[in-house]
Amino acid sequence: MVSSSVLGFPRMGANRELKKATEAYWAGKSSVESLIDTGKTLRAAHWRLQKEAGADIIASNDFSFYDQILDHIQLFSAVPERYTKYGLAPIDEYFAMGRGLQRPATETSSAVDVPSLEMVKWFDSNYHYVKPTLADNQTFKLSSNPKPVSEFLEAKSQGITTRPVLVGPVSFLHLGKADRAAGHKVEPITLLENLLPVYEELLVKLAEAGAETVQIDEPILVLDLPDPRTKSAFKTAYERLTALANGPKIVVATYFGDIVHNLDVLPSLTKASAIHIDLVRAPQQLDKVLKAISPSQAISLGLVDGRNIWKTNFQRAIETAQKAIEAVGADRIVISTSSSLLHTPHTLDSEKKLPAEVADWFSFAAEKAKEVAILAKAVTSGIASVQAELEANAKSMDARKNSTRTNDPAVKERQSKITPDMYNRKSPFADRMAQQQKHLGLPLFPTTTIGSFPQTKVIRLARQKLTKGEIDTTEYEQFINKEIELVVKEQEAIGLDVLVHGEPERNDMVQYFGERLTGYVFTTHAWVQSYGSRCVRPPIIVGDVSRPAPMTVKESKYAQTLTKKPMKGMLTGPITCLRWSFPRDDVHQSVQAEQLALALRSFWKCLSTKVSTSGVEDNTQIHSHFCYSEFQDFFHAITALDADVMSIECSKSDAKLLKVFEDEAYPRHIGPGVYDIHSPRVPSEQEIKDRIAEMLQYLKPEQLWIDPDCGLKTRQWPETKAALTNMVNAAKYYREKYANKV
Numbered sequence: 001m002v003s004s005s006v007l008g009f010p011r012m013g014a015n016r017e018l019k020k021a022t023e024a025y026w027a028g029k030s031s032v033e034s035l036i037d038t039g040k041t042l043r044a045a046h047w048r049l050q051k052e053a054g055a056d057i058i059a060s061n062d063f064s065f066y067d068q069i070l071d072h073i074q075l076f077s078a079v080p081e082r083y084t085k086y087g088l089a090p091i092d093e094y095f096a097m098g099r100g101l102q103r104p105a106t107e108t109s110s111a112v113d114v115p116s117l118e119m120v121k122w123f124d125s126n127y128h129y130v131k132p133t134l135a136d137n138q139t140f141k142l143s144s145n146p147k148p149v150s151e152f153l154e155a156k157s158q159g160i161t162t163r164p165v166l167v168g169p170v171s172f173l174h175l176g177k178a179d180r181a182a183g184h185k186v187e188p189i190t191l192l193e194n195l196l197p198v199y200e201e202l203l204v205k206l207a208e209a210g211a212e213t214v215q216i217d218e219p220i221l222v223l224d225l226p227d228p229r230t231k232s233a234f235k236t237a238y239e240r241l242t243a244l245a246n247g248p249k250i251v252v253a254t255y256f257g258d259i260v261h262n263l264d265v266l267p268s269l270t271k272a273s274a275i276h277i278d279l280v281r282a283p284q285q286l287d288k289v290l291k292a293i294s295p296s297q298a299i300s301l302g303l304v305d306g307r308n309i310w311k312t313n314f315q316r317a318i319e320t321a322q323k324a325i326e327a328v329g330a331d332r333i334v335i336s337t338s339s340s341l342l343h344t345p346h347t348l349d350s351e352k353k354l355p356a357e358v359a360d361w362f363s364f365a366a367e368k369a370k371e372v373a374i375l376a377k378a379v380t381s382g383i384a385s386v387q388a389e390l391e392a393n394a395k396s397m398d399a400r401k402n403s404t405r406t407n408d409p410a411v412k413e414r415q416s417k418i419t420p421d422m423y424n425r426k427s428p429f430a431d432r433m434a435q436q437q438k439h440l441g442l443p444l445f446p447t448t449t450i451g452s453f454p455q456t457k458v459i460r461l462a463r464q465k466l467t468k469g470e471i472d473t474t475e476y477e478q479f480i481n482k483e484i485e486l487v488v489k490e491q492e493a494i495g496l497d498v499l500v501h502g503e504p505e506r507n508d509m510v511q512y513f514g515e516r517l518t519g520y521v522f523t524t525h526a527w528v529q530s531y532g533s534r535c536v537r538p539p540i541i542v543g544d545v546s547r548p549a550p551m552t553v554k555e556s557k558y559a560q561t562l563t564k565k566p567m568k569g570m571l572t573g574p575i576t577c578l579r580w581s582f583p584r585d586d587v588h589q590s591v592q593a594e595q596l597a598l599a600l601r602s603f604w605k606c607l608s609t610k611v612s613t614s615g616v617e618d619n620t621q622i623h624s625h626f627c628y629s630e631f632q633d634f635f636h637a638i639t640a641l642d643a644d645v646m647s648i649e650c651s652k653s654d655a656k657l658l659k660v661f662e663d664e665a666y667p668r669h670i671g672p673g674v675y676d677i678h679s680p681r682v683p684s685e686q687e688i689k690d691r692i693a694e695m696l697q698y699l700k701p702e703q704l705w706i707d708p709d710c711g712l713k714t715r716q717w718p719e720t721k722a723a724l725t726n727m728v729n730a731a732k733y734y735r736e737k738y739a740n741k742v
């Protein structure tokens with residue numbers, strides 16, 4: 001028999017109950033009991049939903065109040081001392097690591113001021129995890145009442161036997177880093193021996209609690225692993241974890257890529273009961289993995305997309321499953337989601353406004369749980385047992401393929417006319433910068449922000465009223481103009497050099513642009529967690545993209561009339577628009593990216609990839625923003641973009657990484673973010689000065705801009721003003737210090 005499995009379920013809830021509960025707790029508006037209760041209710045509902053959908057294997061410990069990697073940091077007692085020293089309640093210590101904590105002393109407790117841990121993109125998704133920061137000689141200890149065990153028992157008490165999911169020891173270490181803030185230099189992988197006993201203890205506890213199998217995620221198996229120590233860590237770890245006398249069976253799960261280049265790791269995993277692979281992202285790996293697994297091992301086929309919202313093509317999935325069955329036998333096959341469903345919205349049932357034609361093409365998390373069950377039944381009991389479902393699916397696939405929504409000949413025509421000159425700026429950087437300096441007259445260490453200012457409740461409510469028709473466009477636009485006036489006034493008061501309009505008209509930097517382009521559709525409830533309590537509602541690209549309605553130019557122009565200082569206009573680049581939307585799966589992503597670039601270019605010849613930014617005058621200064629700290633990995637790609645000024649996320653990473661700019665003699669301007677905007681914590685002027693001093697070890701004073709890590713939309717006004725004031729003062733200090741020196 002072939003069973004079906006779901007590697008993990010989204011945890012926010014159908015109506016973002018978890019977001020609301022967490023934010024209410026942070027705001028002091030609800031108790032910890034009420035937060036914990038919401039978690040429990042959501043877990044129960046999600047397990048039941050999957051059970052009723054017919055999924056055989058359902059995950060537990062996929063729930064998290066903030067992030068699953070952060071959960072493991074606490075589970076292993078790997079919390080840095082700067083958090084533990086306050087003796088906070090475990091949940092508060094946990095949130096302090098996620099978002100920092102800054103609070104004055106009270107009669108009963110001392111003052112707390114601690115920044116958050118670093119937050120990083122989860123592989124190439126738009127989810128972000130909290131990076132483990134480890135000490136030299138880091139010790140690990142299993143927390144009391146370990147979460148994976150208690151959540152397993154919780155499900156069991158509800159009559160549902162789950163498969164607990166853990167992040168594997170090798171991935172946990174590989175995704176971590178030395179705690180440089182506390183002076184440590186350890187290479188995380190060398191800590192494996194210290195960590196393994198904790199996994200052993202936990203696995204035994206899970207088995208004792210009744211878990212027959214545990215899913216251990218080792219997603220780093222899809223990465224290149226050049227360090228031989230990483231590969232040998234798999235051997236050390238899995239030979240031990242799969243040999244526990246009283247341990248559970250272990251399924252090793254990989255996702256978001258293929259493991260073909262790491263097949264030499266598989267022999268270390270022979271005693272794992274199954275290997276899971278992502279066949280949506282990397283279908284070509286099946287044959288090789290089938291040959292490489294051991295004869296006793298099962299293979300879990302990730303056939304239902306955990307990253308996108310398209311209905312699974314049943315015919316194709318069944319063909320793949322049958323091929324695998326022929327190769328190794330039905331008893332060794334599991335049909336699964338490609339990854340956790342964390343990256344998909346909760347349920348299609350909530351969408352009442354989608355065109356019916358289009359809604360029939362989609363499948364969200366709840367529907368995907370049904371898909372794995374149908375597929376498993378089809379290959380176990382025969383096609384006839386799910387005839388109706390298969391017919392409906394085939395009809396839907398056909399309808400999508402032949403729909404007029406998906407093909408627009410005019411777009412294809414325009415795409416065929418892209419010429420080489422559309423890729424390049426008019427003059428080289430040095431000439432452009434000379435003209436820009438004359439035009440803009442900026443001081444040394446110019447200060448700016450990334451674009452957004454606080455998206456207050458008032459702004460969101462105004463937008464909600466517009467959507468509901470309670471106010472009209474004119475009233476809404478007047479409201480937005482008032483917000484822009486406020487943002488400009490505040491920036492002038494703070495003393496920033498290059499201003500922004502603050503982006504109040506945008507619900508989200510991706511959704512906003514999607515809503516103004518054809519080829520997209522939008523949802524009302526399809527939220528996906530981005531980090532912590534923050535969610536996005538990615539627009540869906542269903543067809544060829546084109547024909548922008550006028551957008552955002554009006555707001556920027558209005559903002560410029562309010563000040564003599566230079567005003568920067570903000571656009572979301574085509575690649576980000578693509579990758580943070582739900583892209584089509586029937587057309588190559590490069591084609592979709594090009595369509596987006598053309599669409600954006602056509603209304604404003606100014607954007608962050610070359611087709612969009614070329615055709616701009618020399619004295620127009622292009623700022624490109626990248627909120628990734630791993631810039632060294634794509635240094636050459638960003639260099640090729642030829643932006644005049646580049647702003648990058650940097651405040652949480654080692655300033656030494658900036659050395660790449662020095663080594664490569666990068667000539668253009670750079671603003672490495674000087675403070676973290678994801679946390680409400682206000683950085684002091686001294687902290688920012690220290691950070692700038694570090695940057696000046698690698699960057700020339702005349703190329704350095706002073707800005708925050710990213711946009712300020714998630715912040716409140718008081719902390720925004722305080723932080724930017726400290727930032728501007730720090731910049732002024734260096735401006736004086738270097739006056740006449742460069």
Ligand SMILES: Nc1nc2c(c(=O)[nH]1)N[C@@H](CNc1ccc(C(=O)N[C@@H](CCC(=O)N[C@@H](CCC(=O)N[C@@H](CCC(=O)O)C(=O)O)C(=O)O)C(=O)O)cc1)CN2
Nearest residue numbers: 126460461463464507508509510530533534535536580714
């Ligand atoms: N797409 C995307 N990806 C990104 C980023 C980003 O900004 N966008 N930034 C980086 C980090 N990720 C982030 C992700 C989300 C948010 C964020 O602020 N999200 C908001 C939602 C933004 C939004 O769409 N807001 C809408 C609607 C919000 C809403 O909930 N409205 C209420 C009504 C108003 C209210 O009570 O607040 C409702 O519908 O019930 C609007 O402003 O119009 C949130 O979770 O709170 C920030 C950063 C990387 N990836």
Ligand code: MET
Nearest residue numbers: 450451452570627711712
């Ligand atoms: C996630 S990058 C954000 C860029 C956007 N212009 C903002 O400031 O919010």
Ligand SMILES: [Zn+2]
Nearest residue numbers: 626627710711
């Ligand atoms: Zn950013």
